[in-house]
Amino acid sequence: MLSIPEKGRPWEELKAELESAKKDDFRWREGRMALYFYYLNEEVKRVxxxxxxxxxxxxxxxxxxxxxxxxxxxxxxxxxxxxxxxxxxxxxxxxxxxxxxxxxxxxxxxxxxxxxxxxxxxxxxxxxxxxxxxxxxxxxxxxxxxxxxxxxxxxxxxxxxxxxxxxxxxxxxxxxxxxxxxxxxxxxxxxxxxxxxxxxxxxxxxxxxxxxxxxxxxxxxxxxxxxxxxxxxxxxxxxxxxxxxxxxxxxxxxxxxxxxxxxxxxxxxxxxxxxxxxxxxxxxxxxxxxxxxxxxxxFLGREGYVHWAKVIMDTVATLTAGINAIPGLAVLEPHELCIFVYRSTDPALDIGAVAEGLTARGWFVGRQAEPPGIHMHLNPVHAETAEMYLADLRDAVEEVRATRATSDTPVERTY
Ligand SMILES: Cc1ncc(COP(=O)(O)O)c(C=O)c1O
Missing domain, CATH: 3.40.640.10 (Type I PLP-dependent aspartate aminotransferase-like (Major domain))
Incomplete structure (x- = not known):
């Protein structure tokens, strides 16, 4: 078990250690995850x-x-x-x-x-x-x-x-x-x-x-x-x-x-x-x-909140349209704000494997249990990464189709 060190260490050394400790963490600032964080920009971060x-x-x-x-x-x-x-x-x-x-x-x-x-x-x-x-x-x-x-x-x-x-x-x-x-x-x-x-x-x-x-x-x-x-x-x-x-x-x-x-x-x-x-x-x-x-x-004022709300809702529209355009995937309806779920509508397309494909491409994926799907909880930074996400999603779907013939049937909502 670790004890408090006998002697202290210089802050510069500790600061460097903290920075490098993050190297394997997901890059929220780059919009690589759609849960856990809320990031607008560097200016607001400074405030x-x-x-x-x-x-x-x-x-x-x-x-x-x-x-x-x-x-x-x-x-x-x-x-x-x-x-x-x-x-x-x-x-x-x-x-x-x-x-x-x-x-x-x-x-x-x-x-x-x-x-x-x-x-x-x-x-x-x-x-x-x-x-x-x-x-x-x-x-x-x-x-x-x-x-x-x-x-x-x-x-x-x-x-x-x-x-x-x-x-x-x-x-x-x-x-x-x-x-x-x-x-x-x-x-x-x-x-x-x-x-x-x-x-x-x-x-x-x-x-x-x-x-x-x-x-x-x-x-x-x-x-x-x-x-x-x-x-x-x-x-x-x-x-x-x-x-x-x-x-x-x-x-x-x-x-x-x-x-x-x-x-x-x-x-x-x-x-x-x-x-x-x-x-x-x-x-x-x-x-x-x-x-x-x-x-x-x-700092934001009402105008700022309205502005960022629009950024989020526009991103929801971009992502849901892009996902629905991929054969075999569908966004669950309705969804009304910053959260939505998509799932597979094709028994040959395992949504769990799609999630793994996204993970392999550097996205941290929120998994929905019922029905099996991918859960998205957006914040403004996703506006910058929406197209990149869709491109990787298309790739992941193609890869799953090419490499895995699965018998998993998407579970219909029964509750
Ligand atoms: C609808 C809802 N209620 C409550 C909570 C709990 O909030 P917190 O994680 O800040 O304790 C959350 C967290 O995501 C939530 O989405």
């Missing part, structure tokens, strides 16, 4: 890095000591709230990522249901396409998750099926905006109406769409209502470190009504140091993440 470094050691928890942190954080949260049509008494919390935002929404709903309805053995009813982090949070919080199949043809949550699975112990319904596996919006208005009719908490997971969908709507594309404009939506998770283009460690959890925050807040007194109060599941929080989110939002 992210310099803003982060300006607050690299400030603790966002210590807002009495760092009033500037409080101001920056409050401005980020206000911008996020207004983007999501929040009413005047809504509140938001800056978190470390989508998973923490969702954890806090579940924790708040659980304690609300315990206090106001006496539910002690809670469950949540969510579409099967909901992100795995709902199950992780539920495991920590002692909540049972009931996953309900989506509609057969359009991968959207099925409110009628969800209604059938509600029990007297159900506390929350979920809709994603959009979901991660297929990139489609769940029918938020219908799920929220169901939640209202049954007196349930409605959460919208807009981790992917929160900072992209409003700007795609401005481009003229129809985006269904998904935020606080929909009556009954109680909380929303939206990630700044995805399409808000903040560096990692930045998301927000929004509550329709500040009065609900009493079920979120952790307060503690029983130790020698006195009162400890926190609204997140963290203690110390990275000040740099807050400052960088603030800087990127102000």
């Amino acid at each position: 992210q890095q310099e803003a982060y470094c300006a607050y690299w050691t400030e603790n966002a928890m210590g807002q009495r000591a760092f009033p500037s942190m409080k101001k920056l954080e409050s401005e980020v949260l206000q911008m996020g709230l207004s983007l999501h049509h929040a009413p005047g008494d809504a509140v938001a919390t800056f978190t470390s990522g989508g998973s923490e935002s969702i954890f806090l929404a579940l924790k708040t709903a659980r304690d609300w249901a315990r206090e106001t309805k006496g539910i002690t053995n809670p469950n949540i009813v969510i579409p099967r396409t909901g992100h795995p982090t709902f199950d992780r949070a539920a495991q920590h919080l002692g909540i049972r998750v009931i996953r309900v199949p989506t509609t057969r043809n359009d991968f959207r949550a099925d409110p009628a099926e969800m209604a059938k699975r509600i029990t007297p112990e159900t506390i929350m319904l979920l809709g994603s905006a959009p979901n991660y596996p297929f990139g489609v919006f769940d029918p938020i208005e219908q799920i929220a109406a169901l939640a209202q009719a049954r007196g349930l908490w409605m959460h919208v997971d807009a981790c992917v769409g929160g900072f992209l969908a409003p700007f795609v709507r401005e481009l003229g594309q129809e985006i269904p209502p998904f935020d606080f404009a929909v009556p009954g939506v109680m909380s929303i998770s939206a990630d700044l470190h995805k399409y808000g283009y903040a560096p990692k460690g930045a998301s927000m959890m929004m509550l329709r009504d500040a009065a609900l925050q009493q079920y979120q807040t952790f307060t503690f007194n029983d130790w020698e140091r006195g009162a400890y109060v926190s609204n997140t599941s963290q203690g110390t929080r990275a000040g740099g993440a807050v400052a960088a989110a603030w800087a990127v939002m102000n």
Whole structure:
């Protein structure tokens, strides 16, 4: 097992080692992967890095000591709230990522249901396409998750099926905006109406769409209502470190009504140091993440977000047209934002082998399990590599056809 070295080494040497340590990593900057990262250009990267470094050691928890942190954080949260049509008494919390935002929404709903309805053995009813982090949070919080199949043809949550699975112990319904596996919006208005009719908490997971969908709507594309404009939506998770283009460690959890925050807040007194109060599941929080989110939002402005939304949607159009033009491949429909899946429609063309061919050509491939396919989660840098990707995809398909006669039949969607 490695121990801390006896003597330190010069930074120049360590810096070189860090740089060379990356040599076998996939080249996200060159758009060689369609997951895990969000990159615009070198100019925005500089804004992210310099803003982060300006607050690299400030603790966002210590807002009495760092009033500037409080101001920056409050401005980020206000911008996020207004983007999501929040009413005047809504509140938001800056978190470390989508998973923490969702954890806090579940924790708040659980304690609300315990206090106001006496539910002690809670469950949540969510579409099967909901992100795995709902199950992780539920495991920590002692909540049972009931996953309900989506509609057969359009991968959207099925409110009628969800209604059938509600029990007297159900506390929350979920809709994603959009979901991660297929990139489609769940029918938020219908799920929220169901939640209202049954007196349930409605959460919208807009981790992917929160900072992209409003700007795609401005481009003229129809985006269904998904935020606080929909009556009954109680909380929303939206990630700044995805399409808000903040560096990692930045998301927000929004509550329709500040009065609900009493079920979120952790307060503690029983130790020698006195009162400890926190609204997140963290203690110390990275000040740099807050400052960088603030800087990127102000650097891009609404115009910048609309511009980059157009770049992404144009790239989706280029890639999906190019993929559909390759015999034996088809993009699953519908898909509505920055995510889509393609699969093989030809029993002689194994999509797994196509994925391997792409990997061999230097692309990091996101694999879809059901139905077997290739998952694409785009960001602006893919505009520069779309044609290169299509050329390599055509090559990979030809290679598979030439070298492998496979009996794998693409699996039809059966759930
Ligand atoms: C729809 C959705 N919700 C939640 C999450 C979890 O977010 P994070 O990875 O920031 O914790 C993701 C991550 O991709 C997501 O796509």
